[in-house]
Amino acid sequence: MATKSTKSTKSxxxxxxxxxxxxxxxxxxxxxxxxxxxxxGGNGAAIAACMQCGTCSGGCTNIDLMDMSPRTLILMVQRGxxxxxxxxxxxxxxxxxxxxxxRCPRGVRPSDVIxxxxxxxxxxxxxxxxxxxxxxxxxxxxxxxxLFEPELMQKYxxxxxxxxxxxxxxxxxxxxxxxxxxxxxxxxxxxxxxLEKAKKP
Ligand code: SF4
Ligand code: SF4
Numbered sequence: 021m022a023t024k025s026t027k028s029t030k031s032x033x034x035x036x037x038x039x040x041x042x043x044x045x046x047x048x049x050x051x052x053x054x055x056x057x058x059x060x061g062g063n064g065a066a067i068a069a070c071m072q073c074g075t076c077s078g079g080c081t082n083i084d085l086m087d088m089s090p091r092t093l094i095l096m097v098q099r100g101x102x103x104x105x106x107x108x109x110x111x112x113x114x115x116x117x118x119x120x121x122x123r124c125p126r127g128v129r130p131s132d133v134i135x136x137x138x139x140x141x142x143x144x145x146x147x148x149x150x151x152x153x154x155x156x157x158x159x160x161x162x163x164x165x166x167l168f169e170p171e172l173m174q175k176y177x178x179x180x181x182x183x184x185x186x187x188x189x190x191x192x193x194x195x196x197x198x199x200x201x202x203x204x205x206x207x208x209x210x211x212x213x214x215l216e217k218a219k220k221p
Pocket of ligand 1: 071074075129
């Protein structure tokens with residue numbers, strides 16, 4: 021009986037001789053890197069438990085835009101392949117829809133892992149279109165407590181973006197989905213307090 025179970029464990033590791041990019045053995049995991057990601061906000065994420073089943077990638081809403089699937093990204097985090105993770109556009113294409121997290125059978129929480137890696141990347145000075153968009157978005161929300169889309173469009177894309185989106189903007193405004201004037205939150209004091217609280221580690 022014992023011999024049988026050893027054989028089946030071995031055979032699981034190689035399917036048709038291929039096991040290049042799949043589940044990592046515990047001793048190959050970069051625990052320092054995993055701890056760093058967990059400390060950055062991946063609290064509760066069970067990165068080491070990922071079994072590379074691909075369920076997250078199968079349900080990912082933005083996978084067509086990504087050069088690395090959520091499954092592979094988790095594998096790269098396990099391996100400590102920081103450069104590959106940083107270069108991947110998956111960090112910036114993820115829309116935080118949480119489908120991957122709701123579907124993961126191992127509690128890995130890929131969306132939280134991606135958010136945590138993003139924060140680390142920004143702190144390391146990574147700059148691109150997505151980080152610039154995020155900066156403007158946060159700045160404007162801090163200013164009014166609520167987003168005024170035309171202002172975001174103007175700051176991010178300038179006049180060409182305003183012209184390009186004008187037709188859509190008018191349609192949204194006519195349907196009452198967007199205000200033509202900037203709005204403010206009802207209780208700015210409460211909002212500022214909430215912001216301060218969120219900034220605390
Ligand atoms: S669904 Fe969970 S266990 Fe499966 S590959 Fe994605 S993160 Fe890993
Ligand atoms: S949270 Fe990001 S990685 Fe997860 S399914 Fe949504 S877009 Fe994909």
